[in-house]
Amino acid sequence: MKISVVITLKKDVLDPQGKVIHQTLDGMGFEDINEVRQGKYFEIDTKENDKKKAEAKVDEMCKKLLTNLVIEDFKIIGSQ
């Protein structure tokens, strides 16, 4: 089973990358943008085939390694 997770910076945390990408897009003529935020994306392919169990495992991985909850949030966005 393949679980997809998205990790984003918390709302009030500075996203230096997003800021510069926004400026660059603006300079390229994409002027309608309010904000760009960059995050990370993971696809974790596990042997576990039970959706609930697989998601619980990934939830644990996110908490223990993949995110630093000081500045980031995570969300499981798909399982297949």
Place this chain on the structure above:
Amino acid sequence: MKISVVITLKKDVLDPQGKVIHQTLDGMGFEDINEVRQGKYFEIDTKENDKKKAEAKVDEMCKKLLTNLVIEDFKIIGSQ
């Protein structure tokens, strides 16, 4: 309108980060993993409120800046 995009490495491109994360998770006792792939995630908040138009714009941004099509693929995963 906020468009979410996921950018992933093409299948045949080596993902050393994913590999190291896999190994680390394995070492932490998550032994059921087949593979971990890391990608990027963007949330682009545009003034455009027409879903089709907004997505078309983001599609263009991805092609012109956000992805390097030699190694990456992108997918719009949500619009709200």
Place this chain on the structure above:
Amino acid sequence: MIVNEQLAIDHGLKKDEYKKICDLLKRIPNITELGIFSAMWNEHCSYKSSRFHLKNLPTKGKNVIQGPGENAGVIDIGDNDAIVFKIESHNHPSFIEPYQGAATGVGGIMRDVFTMGARPIANLNSIHFGSPQHKKTKNLLRGVVHGIGGYGNCMGVPTIAGQTSFDESYNGNILVNAMTLGHVKKDKIFYSKAAGLGKPVIYVGSKTGRDGIHGASMASASFDDKIEEKKPTVQVGDPFTEKLLLEACLELMAGDSIIAIQDMGAAGLTSSSIEMASKGNLGIEINLNKVPCREAKMTPYEIMLSESQERMLIVLENGKEEMAKKIFDKWNLDFAVIGKTTKSKKIELYFDEEKVADIPVNTLVENSPMYNRKWKKAKLPKKIKIEKEQFKTLKVQNVLNKILSNPNVCSKEWIWQQYDHTVMGDTIQKPGGDAGVVRVHGTNKAVAASVDSSAVYCWAHPLSGGKQIVCESWRNLISVGAKPIAITNCLNFGSPENEENMGEFVECVQGLGEASSYLDFPVVSGNVSFYNQTKDIGIKPTPSIGGVGLIKDYKNMVTMGLKASDNIILVIGK
């Protein structure tokens, strides 16, 4: 929000400190004012437990241009050249978020140096971790090293030396001390003293966000089990913006429009504006609506206490605003006139047309608390007894292997290889020797720098440990052929409210002072980090000394590598 004693205590103030605030103001402060007092009066900004002892350190010398009290110390190296340098701790944030904590530590110290008009030319760092076996050590070490490299490499400043140690007393409280050296022409040094009335006060750099609100208070509190709750106070660094800020500031500094400049470090806009006003014996008036903000609806309290990185405050000459703005526009940085200097000797803040703070500057600075804390001699650890007989059974080879494989002794190349140590094209002694050496660009002179600490010595005997560490710094500099000139110090200790920890501090500082007086090796800048402890147990006393020396002709530099076979090897000293 109602301000009362409990709220003051929640801000880290003591009961009698809160009473003192009310007495000084002759009223109860509002929430913004309370925030300002708590930031200015905490240990990190006010040095309330250390000032009493620090004043005994020797700070003058014939090469000293600026001693402690400015953003960094400055020494004269002849021919109108001067070196600006300082070391700074970022211990607590690095434990919570090792990458960002270490990165912003490096960013902060570089800002201190270029605020004075100097281009940073070398970085150093002193990092201390718990036992290599401890479950957190590996991640912390990795994160810190990546953070230091991530910021310094992006800035294009070489990291030329450092120090790494492991000891279980840091298991719950690692140390990350970062040091920067910069080069400036002696007649182009900038200070933070505001002067003149009605001069525009300018904000430049990044926007203000809600990051690190109360970071300075966190640096003054010890870790306990509730550490998770303190998490959101960590800031994210943006070395790219800092690189732009560096170039923009140096470009503006090339002219003569700046009266005073101060970076926004701990306690952000609060401490920078108050320091400038205090040094100039002036008042400052700020319209907080003019401050560039990253988030909508930030309150005056948040704006004043935000620790967003990569920001500066400048007092300009009248009429230079347009010219200055052009420079910051070119570098794509925020620029805003947010206030002016006044003769009120007060800090006066306005928000939405309302006055939201009105505090006499002297109550925040001169009247800040100073404590001569109780202390007692720390109990010295027991001597380790090794019987003569035992020595005889040891094999030299085994002993050597054991020493060389000790994490505290083994090569640190895997660390410094992750730091760009050759950018700027003047690094003539890389990490791996006794001290790093960089040429002063375009001259025959070179500057040597080393950072040292020896917690075990200081723990075994604080007074001698304090002396030894200054001597070690001296030896490292003379070993590369440099004449030692001055030092900066970062004093990492446990709680000053614990009499034994305070005792370690007092005696170490005394030792430091004695050795540096004796060697004519004055202290020109420094930083104190207290409350390095987990629960009630303090770390081993860890003063880090950053020494700087001069090599008049870089061709006379000495390196430690053996040069040819059949040379005679001598041991000197006693």
Place this chain on the structure above:
Amino acid sequence: MHSSVITFPGSNCDRDVDVALKKFGFKNKMVWHDDVELPKSDLVVLPGGFSYGDYLRCGSMASKSKIMKSVLNFAQGGGKVMGICNGFQILVESGLLPGVLLRNKYLEFICKNVFVKVNNKDNSYFKDDKKDIYEFHIAHNEGNYFCSNEQIKEINDNNQIALFYSDENGNINEQSNPNGSLQNIAGVFNKQKNVLGMMPHPERMIDPALSGEDGSIFFENLINNLK
């Protein structure tokens, strides 16, 4: 000989290259990324550093800056363009050179001396070179050269590889590959060989007091070839 060095926001080896070019006889001009026109140049150098903080992908945003249009035209007209480190990354992102530079295999920034073997001397950068193997300095986080199977075939067929990581005797093997680069590639040319990108920094090795002097040999040879 006239050269131009382009400063992007975040470039940090621009001064170092300026020093090196002048030392070996170039009349060098610094050019701002936001400028539209290149000054008259025999050589354009894109320096190392962290343009735009290396955010998104290294070199990606710099490749969109104003001056790059002129650089593109200049290169298409046969002008000599050299990218060092971040400059190399910008050149691949702008399409002037094939491939991409991925994160180093061991995920760590590497700063050290390496050896590189010159593969192709039939161009103005390495013609009449006295050396086959240089000791150069590298300092990067993303130097892991990669391209598709078809591309690598084309690159080899056109003899576009400029430099390989090797050991000091010129052996090209895994031990001498510091970052996981495909086939140990340290530098590539475009088809016409007027555009060169390389990860190593010759400008950091132009003085006996620095990491070495092989950079001096490189620059001396370069200016002679361009004359």
